[in-house]
Amino acid sequence: MKAPIGWLEQQLDEWVDASLVSSENAAKIRARYTEGDMDRPNRLMMIFAIFGALLIGTGFISIFAYNWEELSRAAKAVIAFVLLGLAIAFAVYAKLRKEGSAAYAEGVAIFWSVAFVGAFAIIAQTYNLGGDLVSFVQFTTAMTLPILYIFNSRGVAALSFMAIVALICSSPGDGGSAHTISWLLMIAWLAWYIWRLIFMRFEYTTIVFNLLFALGMLAVFNIELNHLIVGYELFFHALYCGFFWLASALLYPKETRFYRKPIEEFSKFAIAIVLLILSIDGDNSWLLGNGYIDYWEIDNALFFMLCAPYLAMLGFFIAKYYKERSYELFFPVAPFLIFFATEINLSSDESGLIFTLFTAIGAVLLIVNGTKQLELWRANQGIMLLSILILIKFFDSDLGFLEKGVGFIVIGTLFLGANWLMNRFIKKQRKVMQ
């Protein structure tokens, strides 16, 4: 397992100075975590390779997009071939002579992809080929996806994922062939991502991809569902975020919290927003359409396709981690509360009250657990959630500006005080434990 070595090295020196670890043991620990890293690519070199190749390729595309009329068709064909040939030659060289060099692999993979797009753009403009931008991007993405597999290129993966997300979002839910092709491309990309999750899930770039994937799919999901009633959309939104929360909790168990942190925080934040929206009192017809949502009528296939694996994951999580992480169940359970509350035709006030209570209980659980476990960040999350909830309730109330103003000041002061007290308590407890 790879760990954040820079941090460890720095800490080891401090531990040795504080006589917590002997220098012999520090050397052993250092050796244990750096052994496998000798052949690890130089990150700076790799970033330069990615940006260099990307900039050169984009430059070529822009220059040729000028569409030089002075150049004959034959000249343009030669340019297209030279560009592609050059990229292929570099790719073969990298594969045969520089196998194992991630910087080379990234550079040539991106250059090859961009060169293919450039070559094809030249051909399309030379022969006035029809077809819109979507079909052009689909074709070039399909042709360059294998490069991702051959070179395991993170740069190509990021570029192609963004292209596929843009493609799906450009024709949401229309069921046409262009939309189907975009989803097939996504499946082809997903195979690489899953492969990465199996073999390299503790690498930094995989963590970046986890977040990129979650954000990209969130965009896809919201655009695919934007024809639905807002309340229904909110349910799927929460379900989606809960799905990622559970996936990261199961993929990255407790002792590797560092790796699941980005997704976990993102999912919690997104679910909290949904709960806060639903806590608002008053007319909620904009949320729920005619009063309630008939989930069974709208989209059975989608509903069961998402709920069945979700429930399985939730069950697995409860069975394995209930004791240590029960306070966090609040987040993955939230989608089901949304489901029931929107399904049983509640009045606006009733649904507002249910979500207010649920969110408040969740916030209190976070505060209590954060204080008990001496996790200031978790306790602060609870405080933040509770304070936003109170603010919402304040705006919902019929109080005048003066009363509201005084109320804000009082509550704000109370929260600052609570935060200060908790901070002191946690620091004290930590000292006692030391």
Next chain:
Amino acid sequence: MIVDTNQIRDFFKSQLGKKIALIALFALIAVHLLVTFGQIARYESVLRFGKTIALSTRSYDPFDAFRGRYITLNIASDEFATTRISCDRRCDQTLFVTYRDFDGKKSVIDNVYLEKPNTELAYLKLRGVYDSYNKTVSIDYPYDRLYMQEDAAIAVDRYSSRIFTRANDALVIVKALNGVGVVSDLIVGDQSISDLINSFEGEDD
């Protein structure tokens, strides 16, 4: 875990794994070269050996991030009465449309076939919607753009009100070979669009 990841990892590091990766690399190179060369060969042969068809259009100037500026060709659908097609009410069909020889004006449809015709006339493979009530087929043209050098395309936009008037008949020149069509020029009045732009810019100077 059900899958033994170490075994799979070792496989990719083995000689056989490396060989497979190399084969995949060269297969992809072959596909990329074949697709690129195939496209060039296909469309180049149409432009060199194809017959001319002219279709009328009204145009304007948009932009494509990868392929540069182009003039959008709004080619009107053609209607053609035929009894060669039979279907209930309306149906989508792939058709082979033959055109009478180009005489400087808009090309006239000679006939419509469901199979590749054995003819000396220029023909295109197109999509059409057949209306069995009127016994006519509405033929759509897939040619939607003519790429131009950036400054020339901007000039088309600038002079569009002078170029695309009712008096000026704008014709898209399409070269056709074995059913494949490639747009080769846009003729306005009796001048190529590039020449027309040059003459306007000369007048302005």
